[in-house]
Amino acid sequence: MSGFVRTGSGKWSAVVFDLDGTLADTLQDLAETANAALEEQGLPPRPPEDYPQLVGSGLEKLVERAAPSASAARREAVRQSFLRLYAANCLRHTRPYDGMPETLAALRGRGIPLLVVTNKPDVQARAIVESLFGCGLFAGIYGNRDGRRVKPDPALTLAALASVGAPPAEALFVGDSDVDVLTARNAGMRAAGAVWGFRGEEELRRAGADFLLHKPAEILNTY
Numbered sequence: 745m746s747g748f749v750r751t752g753s754g755k756w757s758a759v760v761f762d763l764d765g766t767l768a769d770t771l772q773d774l775a776e777t778a779n780a781a782l783e784e785q786g787l788p789p790r791p792p793e794d795y796p797q798l799v800g801s802g803l804e805k806l807v808e809r810a811a812p813s814a815s816a817a818r819r820e821a822v823r824q825s826f827l828r829l830y831a832a833n834c835l836r837h838t839r840p841y842d843g844m845p846e847t848l849a850a851l852r853g854r855g856i857p858l859l860v861v862t863n864k865p866d867v868q869a870r871a872i873v874e875s876l877f878g879c880g881l882f883a884g885i886y887g888n889r890d891g892r893r894v895k896p897d898p899a900l901t902l903a904a905l906a907s908v909g910a911p912p913a914e915a916l917f918v919g920d921s922d923v924d925v926l927t928a929r930n931a932g933m934r935a936a937g938a939v940w941g942f943r944g945e946e947e948l949r950r951a952g953a954d955f956l957l958h959k960p961a962e963i964l965n966t967y
Contacts, residue, residue, distance in 0.1 A: 755854050755967055758883075758910035760901055760933070762919035763862035763869055764799060765941030767844055768876055770864075772837040773830070774799055778810055781825035785818060787811050796942040800921045802863040802894040803827070827865060834868045840876050841940055847960040848881060857883040857908040861901045861917075861927070863894045883908050896923050898931035905931070916966060918957070925951035936966055 764770045778798070779789035790798065790810050798809045803826060807819045814822070851858060860882055862869050869887030884907050886892075886900050893899055905912055917928035920941025925948060928935035936955040937948030948956060955966050 756856055756916045757914035758857040758859060758905055758908050758916075759851055759963070760859045760861050760904060760915060760917045762895075762917075762921070762924045762938070762941075763860055763864055763873065763887075765796075765920035765943065766841075766918055766924070766938045767860070768838050768840050768872060770834075770838045770872070771795055771799070771942060773834055774806075776836075777826055777830045777833055778806060780829050781807075781822045782811060784825045784829075785814075785821045787814060787818070787822065799942065800863065800923050802888055803865060805894075830865070830868055834872055835875055838872060838876070841960060843960040845877065847963055848877065850961075850964055852881065857910060859883055859904045859908065860885045860887075861895065861904050862887050863923075864888065866892075896926035896930055898927055901927055901931045901933070905933075916963075918963060920948070922947050922951035925953050934966075936963060 761767050775792045775795040782789050798806055803823055807822045811819055811822060848858060858881060860869065860873055864887050866887030866889040870885050873882060873885050884904050886904050888894055902912065905915055912932040915933050916936055917924060917933045918936045918938055920938040921943045925935040925937065934954045936957050937953035939945045939948065939956055939958045945956060957963060
């Protein structure tokens with residue numbers, strides 16, 4: 745970790761989490777909702793095993809990947825269907841990963857601000873995080889909304905860090921995909937790869953994650 749500026753306090757100035765595939769297993773709800781939206785607009789559904797590679801870059805990219813031959817107008821109709829359906833179904837099967845609540849509590853016990861930055865729509869991101877982890881655990885929950893650029897653009901992550909006064913060079917980004925690793929790089933942060941998530945160890949290794957974590961508790965040993 746040469747060139748890394750430490751705080752001298754023995755802890756990260758903040759830890760930023762991705763949501764899907766990192767904090768919670770949301771895949772079944774995402775896949776079922778996306779397929780329902782596709783079918784509602786007369787398009788064929790995708791096999792569930794496709795979805796780990798379809799999600800992660802925001803809803804527009806999900807729809808584009810799921811229906812690559814559809815017109816722009818049809819894709820927009822699918823996107824609107826997804827938003828409506830997901831609002832009612834985003835917590836049907838979604839659960840925190842084993843050990844995540846305890847790990848988050850331990851990080852907060854060290855006085856470390858916790859943040860969520862996700863490409864998931866903002867309303868559903870807040871609903872999921874607050875339902876699974878309660879209100880007040882995270883200092884900020886930042887999802888996608890009109891006017892916000894999606895990861896790997898670092899702007900939203902940098903704004904989240906600024907809200908808690910955390911220097912990026914002293915902060916950690918935890919995520920399960922190359923998008924998250926690249927976001928960390930673009931923001932000047934260290935990246936921890938959540939191997940338990942949707943994309944797996946090989947993608948995170950290729951992306952250059954600073955840490956490869958096989959269970960949430962390993963976050964506590966990253967500093």
